[in-house]
Amino acid sequence: MKSVLGRSFTRAYATQSSTAPKISSTLLLSRNPVVTADLNPFQAQYYKYQNELWRRLMWTFPKWFYFRVGTISEQRFRQLNKDPVSNNPDIEFPRGRPEIRHQRDRRFKQELRLPKTYKEEVEVDDAGEDTGAPGAPANDDLARKIVPNSRITKADEANDKTSLERKLSRTLYLVIRNDNNKWALPNFGEKTEELxxxxxxxEEGLYKIGGEHINYFNVSNTPCHLYNNEVENKKEYFIKSHILSGEFEPQDKSLQYLWLTKEELKDHLNEDYYKDIAHLLNDV
Amino acid sequence: MFKPFTTPVSSRLASSGAVILKNFVRGKRQSNQSASTKKVVNQLSALSASRKQPKLLNLCNEDLIKHKTIVNAWNLFKRKVQQRKHLQLKKQYKSIYNAMEDLKQTSPKLFELANAQQEGKRFPLEMRIPTDYPPTQPWVYNYSPKNKQ
Incomplete structure (x- = not known):
């Protein structure tokens, strides 16, 4: 009872005083990476080194098991994979004698080349009539060449910072230009009548400025950070969310918004503000 | 060693042409294994290590030192990444703690709402695990809220 009274007193004081800071909620809406993180040069080199070691220590490929002797596929395989230099006793090998086992020099890694199941574009063009359908093969053909999509999208090339398809390997954060004409995370003040x-x-604020076609996941109802905005006399509590699908469509045409990475946020946000929230942002 | 057939049945068979043809072998030696046994032998030959293992890696001292340096550098790199991550998590926890402590003082009602049990909340299935290459359509735009349909 006592504690409840105490609380009500403090609340009464807070609402009466004109200097009490206003409670507001700031939304930290992020788009998680779509592709894996870019490797730095050291990581790339180390993975290459480990890969080479792994290949050097691999067992010989049992080609008799996969390509039955006497078949056409075995013939194609043999055409692509020539036998290594044989250990001829009449020849002197200054860099060590080859040790051939199952047509593999066991001193080195085995480099395998498998017959292609598709025709390269040049080949298709040259022999257009025998394939019947010139040009690219049918998209549902199982034997087609697998070409992965580029990690750099059109939005990256156009440097479109409002697109959700930019910088697929990084976490992006939504920032909007606020009333003071400065970039900031979207902030929504608490109404006076109802808590x-x-x-x-x-959520309400996000739908109001960005439309309802946003599918997002709220990490927690608990605020993850408090920023005391002394200029506007506000207490900003941060709510973390991830956008899953949909799009941020500004309802007000004059509203400017950007999807930015951590480094870009540093350039756009106020210095003190960025320092205060830097630990909430993902490095990747 | 030659073994003459003793039983009358086999002697009768031996005299017939069919059996002679069956035992006739010239040039290529035929194994007397059945087809299923051959199959198993073939399968085991793919799995077994016989004559398939590469030569042992014998690094000279210099190469060994190079290898150790590379592995040490990698461990150092990983440790630094781990430490950075740990520090960030610590800061994040601290900032959650501060925010909640402050909210408790500022507005007990909001604190209760923020601390309430979130029942029925599920991890979203739409969330994607990053892949090495993006899908053909990197982002799904056509989303409409369920209650609006």
Whole structure:
């Protein structure tokens, strides 16, 4: 009872005083990486080294098991994979004698080349009539060449910072240009008449500025950070969310927004503000 | 060693042409294994290590030192990444703690709402695990909220 009274007193004081900071909710909406993180040069070199070691220590490929002797596929395999230099006793090998086992020099890694199941584009063009359908093969053909999509998208090439398809390997954060004409994370003030939970406030605010076609996942109802905005006399509680699908469509045409990485946020945000929230942002 | 057939049945068979043809071998030696046994032998030959293992890696001292340096550098790199991550998590925990402590003082009602049990909340199935290469359509735009349909 006593504690409840105490609380009500403090709340009464807080609402009466004009200097009490306003409670607001700031939304930290992130787009998680779509592709794996880029490797730095050291990582790439180390993985290459380990890969080479692994290949050097691999057993010989049992080609008799996969390509039955006397078949056409075995013939194609043999055409691609020539036998290594044989250990001829009449020849002197200054860099060591080859040790041939199962047509493999066991001193080195075995380099295998498998017959292609598709025709290269040049070949298709040259022999257009015998394939019947010139040009690219059918998309559902199981034997087609597998070409992965580029990790650099059109949005990257156009440097479109409002696109959700930019920088697929990085986490992007939504920032908007606020009333003071400065870039900041979207912030929504608590209404005076009714107290609203911080995550509800953030959700309502997001739908209000960005439309309802946003599928997002709220990590927790608990605020993850508090920023004391002394200029506007505000207490900003941060709510973390991930956008899963949909798009941020500004309802107000004049509203400017960007999807930025951590490094870009550093250039756009106020210095003190960035320092305060830097630990919430993902390096990847 | 030659073994003459003793039983009358086999002697009768031996005299017939069919059996002679069956035992006739010239040039290529035929194994007397059945087809299924051959199959198993073939399968085991793919799995077994016989004559398939590469030569042992014998590094000279210099190469060994190079290898150890590479592995040490990698361990150092990983440790630094781990430490950075640990520090960041620590900071994040601290900032959650601070925010909640402050909210408790500022607005007990909001604190209760923020601390409430989130029942029925599930991890979203739409969330994607990063892959090496993006899908043909990197982002799904056509989403409409369920209650609006």
């Amino acid at each position: 609203q939970a911080l995550h509800d406030l953030a």
